[in-house]
Structures are given as C-alpha cells and as structure tokens.
Amino acid sequence: MTLRVGVLGARGRMGLEVCKAVDAAPDLELVAMIDQGDVLFSASDNHAEVLVDFTTPDVVMDNLRWAIERGISAVVGTTGFTDDRLAQVRAWLAEKPEVGVLIAPNFGIAAVLMMQFAAKAARYFESAEIIEQHHPRKLDAPSGTATRTAQLIAAAREEAGLAPMPDATKEEVDGARGASINGVRVHAVRAAGLLAHQEVIFGTDGELLTIRHDSLDRVSFMPGVLLAVRNVQKHPGLTIGIDSLLD
Numbered sequence: 001m002t003l004r005v006g007v008l009g010a011r012g013r014m015g016l017e018v019c020k021a022v023d024a025a026p027d028l029e030l031v032a033m034i035d036q037g038d039v040l041f042s043a044s045d046n047h048a049e050v051l052v053d054f055t056t057p058d059v060v061m062d063n064l065r066w067a068i069e070r071g072i073s074a075v076v077g078t079t080g081f082t083d084d085r086l087a088q089v090r091a092w093l094a095e096k097p098e099v100g101v102l103i104a105p106n107f108g109i110a111a112v113l114m115m116q117f118a119a120k121a122a123r124y125f126e127s128a129e130i131i132e133q134h135h136p137r138k139l140d141a142p143s144g145t146a147t148r149t150a151q152l153i154a155a156a157r158e159e160a161g162l163a164p165m166p167d168a169t170k171e172e173v174d175g176a177r178g179a180s181i182n183g184v185r186v187h188a189v190r191a192a193g194l195l196a197h198q199e200v201i202f203g204t205d206g207e208l209l210t211i212r213h214d215s216l217d218r219v220s221f222m223p224g225v226l227l228a229v230r231n232v233q234k235h236p237g238l239t240i241g242i243d244s245l246l247d
C-alpha cells in the first residue's frame with residue numbers, strides 16, 4: 001500500500017523538489033500537483049491522504065483550512081506562522097481530532113540540529129545574535145528558521161534566569177541593530193548566490209561561540225519532508241518542527 005500525497009505550490013522552487021522526492025519514494029504516490037489553483041496533475045480516482053504545502057505566507061492558511069475541513073493531514077514548510085496563526089490551526093484541528101498537521105520552519109536535519117545546539121548553548125552566554133542569509137527571491141524576513149531559533153534562545157535564557165543582554169548602542173538609523181524577537185536580535189541578509197544559511201553568535205567575557213548552518217541545495221530539505229509525510233497521520237493535532245520525529 002502506498003501513501004497518496006498531494007503537493008501545493010508544485011511549480012515553486014521547493015514544490016518541484018518535493019514532487020521529485022515523492023515520485024522517487026516507493027512507498028509514496030504523487031496523486032496531485034497544484035499551483036495557484038492550476039491542477040498540474042491529478043489522479044482523480046485517488047484523492048490525497050497527505051498534502052504538502054510550500055506556497056506563500058498569504059495563502060497557506062486558506063490551504064490548511066481547506067485540508068483540515070476535508071480530513072486531510074498536512075505537512076507545511078511555508079513560513080510566516082505567528083502565534084495567532086498557530087492558535088487558529090489548533091482551533092480548526094479541535095473540530096477534526098483525527099487530522100495531523102506538521103508545520104516546520106526548516107526540514108533540514110542539520111538545520112534542526114543547529115537550532116537544538118543553539119537552544120542548549122543559550123544559557124551559558126550573556127549575548128546571542130542571529131544572522132540569517134537567504135536568496136533574494138525569498139518573500140519574508142526574518143526567516144522562519146531565525147524566528148524559531150530566537151524563540152528557543154529566549155525561552156532558554158528565561159528558564160536560566162539570565163538578565164537582558166548587555167547593549168549600550170543607540171540606533172542612529174532605524175534597523176541598524178536588526179529586528180528584536182523576544183529580545184534576541186535577528187539580522188536578515190538577502191543576496192544573489194545564497195540559498196539558506198544562518199549563524200548564531202554567542203558571546204561572554206573572553207569567549208565566542210558561532211554555530212553555523214548552510215543549506216547548499218534544496219535536496220537538503222527532502223529527508224525531513226519525507227519523514228514528516230510518512231508520520232504526520234500518526235500524530236493527530238499540531239506538531240511544530242520535526243524534532244519529535246527524529247528522537
């Protein structure tokens with residue numbers, strides 16, 4: 001028995017890669033490819049059991065509501081998930097308790113480890129800042145990965161009872177110190193030639209630690225996406241990140 005998978009955003013940079021990966025997996029069947037309302041391919045007798053969404057932050061909520069209402073589980077890589085959006089997804093899922101939705105800001109295994117290492121390191125350093133670097137066609141800033149990393153660092157600092165980070169700087173130009181996410185500064189670089197990269201810089205007296213992750217090819221995200229596709233139905237409700245699937 002194969003698991004029937006549909007891909008939303010199938011013409012996009014990630015969607016194309018996901019279609020290839022699903023097509024190549026013997027236990028998965030690519031039954032639908034949809035992009036901006038165009039059905040590029042549909043095996044009409046076999047509706048999707050799991051939808052994968054790599055679209056844009058402005059359409060992903062409509063896609064998710066559509067899937068959940070129809071009892072279809074979803075794996076979502078699209079970014080832009082605020083706390084309010086996550087609360088809305090949980091509310092929809094409460095009406096369909098059998099449905100699983102997994103939303104991950106980054107499906108790269110090394111990226112997941114980078115976030116875990118950053119969360120572990122956070123309590124030992126006075127200062128922490130994030131520099132994310134992406135291709136210039138990326139629609140959102142900061143990246144979902146940087147936002148998640150900042151949230152994890154902030155939570156670890158709070159749990160350890162750390163004081164606010166030392167910073168006497170007055171911004172002479174708006175934005176010079178980046179965005180603040182829960183008190184953690186995040187700087188977004190966009191440049192041709194980049195794909196998806198992040199540095200987390202930790203500092204304390206006389207010592208620095210830099211944790212760096214580089215996605216050099218979108219194939220890097222595929223093992224994580226396929227892991228989520230294969231497991232999402234076994235995890236009803238909302239799951240954030242693929243960490244729990246890796247343990």
Ligand SMILES: NC(=O)c1ccc[n+]([C@@H]2O[C@H](COP(=O)([O-])OP(=O)(O)OC[C@H]3O[C@@H](n4cnc5c(N)ncnc54)[C@H](O)[C@@H]3O)[C@@H](O)[C@H]2O)c1
Nearest residue numbers: 009011012013014035036055059077078079104105106107
């Ligand atoms: N979680 C991760 O590991 C990860 C990795 C890479 C990218 N992303 C995120 O995935 C998203 C997509 O990235 P991308 O680089 O592939 O973007 P992209 O612009 O190349 O692709 C998005 C695609 O979605 C399509 N689309 C728009 N509205 C749609 C709708 N209503 N229904 C179906 N398709 C629709 C567009 O036509 C486009 O082809 C972004 O939010 C990006 O940040 C996440």
Ligand SMILES: O=C(O)C1=N[C@H](C(=O)O)CCC1
Nearest residue numbers: 079105106138143144145196
């Ligand atoms: O290319 C993108 O866009 C990426 N988006 C994700 C993010 O915002 O963190 C993951 C990395 C690639």
